[in-house]
Each structure stands twice: as structure tokens, then as C-alpha cells.
Amino acid sequence: MPYVDLSQLPDLPLPFMNRDHAEEFRLLEELGQALAAHGDGKGAVESILERLAVLAVHTREHFLHEEAVMRETGFPAYLPHKTEHDRVLAEMDAEASAFRRSGDAARLRRYLLEVVPRWFVSHTSSMDVVTAGFVAARAAPR
Incomplete structure (x- = not known):
């Protein structure tokens, strides 16, 4: 049974966002497997730390890409969307620490x-749906 379910995410009109979201869930799935192996005494802490680092890099790049597109298209709710990204990145960093x-x-x-x-x-389902709709209406998707 998978640890995360990609089918819960809406299909957005911007392919790059769908790809980034799928990759985020793939990385979370790998972390779930590493944590399960560690819990069973079959996996090393280093494996978890490595996957955490990869997830952190991907999440930052994923958010930066979205933020760049929002700025380029003049998305009016850029600041609240970016603020939420910043909050989640800080929370993820705190949990990893x-x-x-x-x-x-x-x-x-x-x-x-969870x-x-x-x-x-x-x-x-909320912020990204609105963002993708706005961006898709104004610019060619990347």
C-alpha cells in the first residue's frame, strides 16, 4: 500500500505543476519506504537523511518555479501563495532538524x-488550482 496517494491531487492546466507534484509525492513515498525499513531494523538513518535532503531541494525548486511563473504573469495573490510556501519550507526544515x-x-x-x-x-486543490487557472489563461505553459 502506498504511503501517499497522487490520485488525490487535481489535474492542473499547467503540465510543469503536475510533474512537480508527482515528483513531490514520489519523493514522499521513498521517504515512507526508508522510514518503514528503519522501523523494521533494516534501514539506516543515513538513508532517511539522504531522502530528506533530496525532498528539501526538490520542494524548494518546485516552489521557486511556481513563484517565478506567478511573478512573470502578474498573479495578484502571489504574496499569500509565496508566504504559504515559505511557511511550509520553514516547517519542513524544523521537522528535519x-x-x-x-x-x-x-x-x-x-x-x-500525514x-x-x-x-x-x-x-x-485551492491555491494551485487558482494560480494554474490564472497563469494558463495568460501565458503558454512551460
Whole structure:
């Protein structure tokens, strides 16, 4: 059974956003597998840390790409959308730091496989739907 379900995300009119979202869920799935292996005594903490780093880089790039397109098209709700991205990045960084300090894999698992996907579906279904509709109406998708 997968840890995250990509089918919960709406299909947006901007292919780059759909690709970024699919990759985000793929990386979360890999983290779920690494956390499960660690919990079963078959996986190393280093594997979790490596996947966390890859997720952090991808999430930043994903958000930066969206933000650049919003700025280029003059999206009126750019600031609230970017503020939400910034909040989530700070939260993700804090949870990764807490894991590096404490090694609390259960806490990290709850955050990454419950909180993040729930937020992601909500964010995509609201802010990203509006953003993608606005951008698609004004610019050729990338």
C-alpha cells in the first residue's frame, strides 16, 4: 500500500505543476519506504537523511518555479501563495532538524506521511488550482 496517494491531487492546466507534484509525492513515498525499513531494523538513518535532503531541494525548486511563473504573469495573490510556501519550507526544515537532533522517526513519519500530504492536497486543490487557472489563461505553459 502506498504511503501517499497522487490520485488525490487535481489535474492542473499547467503540465510543469503536475510533474512537480508527482515528483513531490514520489519523493514522499521513498521517504515512507526508508522510514518503514528503519522501523523494521533494516534501514539506516543515513538513508532517511539522504531522502530528506533530496525532498528539501526538490520542494524548494518546485516552489521557486511556481513563484517565478506567478511573478512573470502578474498573479495578484502571489504574496499569500509565496508566504504559504515559505511557511511550509520553514516547517519542513524544523521537522528535519528535530529528526537529526532526536532521531524520532515516528514524529518524522507522522509529519511527512500525514501532515505534509494533507497540506499538499489542500494547497493544490485551492491555491494551485487558482494560480494554474490564472497563469494558463495568460501565458503558454512551460
